[in-house]
Amino acid sequence: MGANVTFSNLRAVVILIVVAFHSALPYLASQPPHPFAFDAPPYRWIAFPIIDRERWFGLDLFCAWQDISLMSLMFLLAGLFTPQGVIRKGAAAYLAERWWRIGLPFVLAVALLSPLAYYASYLTTATDPSPAAFWQHWRALPMWPSGPQWFLWQLLLLSGLAAALHELVPSWPRAARLIVARCDDRPLLFFAGLTSLSGLAYVPLAMIFTPWEWTSFGPLSFQLSRPLHYLLYFSAGSAIGVYGYDRSVFRADGPLARHWPAWVAAAFGCFAVWGGLTSLTMPDWNASPPAYRLAAAFAFPFACATGVIAFVASSLALLRRRSTLLDSLSANAYGIYLTHYPFVLWLQYALLGTSLNAVGKATFVLIAALVLSWAASGLLTASVRLLVHRHPGLPGNGAISDQPR
16 A cells, blocks of 8 residues: 555656646756747757746756656656556457557547647747638648657557567566566666666667657657667566566665665766766767767666656655645646646746746746646546446546556
């Protein structure tokens, strides 16, 4: 029960950080003085839809740290609960549920919410602000920007791979248990394995494609340097999940939890090293010396692993108690993830002409967008419950809440 509470609370903290990350993006000191043109490659407005004149470098540090570790943590947590579902339901039933829980919401969010959100970005540079003109420009784009929903299609793909592994290699849980068991009381061994494999998965692709480049096929976008890295973290979570996270290196009374301050300190130290080395490759990665690029690329796996482990370790130590507020935030985390982006972008657009400083604007957007998307998640969940009540053959309200069970 204690581990369940911890990971439920961690889920709440993660969604809070996700909204905070997107709320801070217009106010980064590293951004150019003017918004990115909507019709001009490389379409950087997809990542930075709103550019504000108010800036603070502290927000650059916050967003850089989250960029390193937050998504990897989300893939690891997703993998952690995957084996339970596959083993309990079987591959076919599990994939059907994943479609209702991830695939269909991805399609609806990309089709409806993404254009609604990015309309705010279009208005910052538009000569014709009408919806018809926006739709014309939107349809002329060489991709269909999905915003933060890119995580969902990749998670759906990884879920499919997990189901296929269950069917084709039924002995894999035994092998996973043997590997994870060796790390029970040796978090440093877990860190070493994670970092080594991450280096193999990430460094070659980062050197070939740069750490920052994205590509898209319609609404399916991904960062070219990280697909294997995210697969690794999802797989690591799955291996721990099949072994039992409550008795693994992630158990609440283990050495990882006891030494959480050391892991937090290591995360800050590795982030500082990564930041220093990465700054040597700025502003043009390809024009910087190969030695600098290689050093920055090798620093990433260390910064990422320590950041992820620090999140988990500190949660195991500090987030053991149940809270009504965190329970609600955790239960609505998926709905908040689906719906928060339009609120964030339109709030940022509304604040462009105000005199608030960067921290004040980012804080206001965070609070307002969190409250609004929290309420929207509640409405979605209630709607799905009503639909299921009227049509009992449909999946339950987990399609919105997506709570690990």
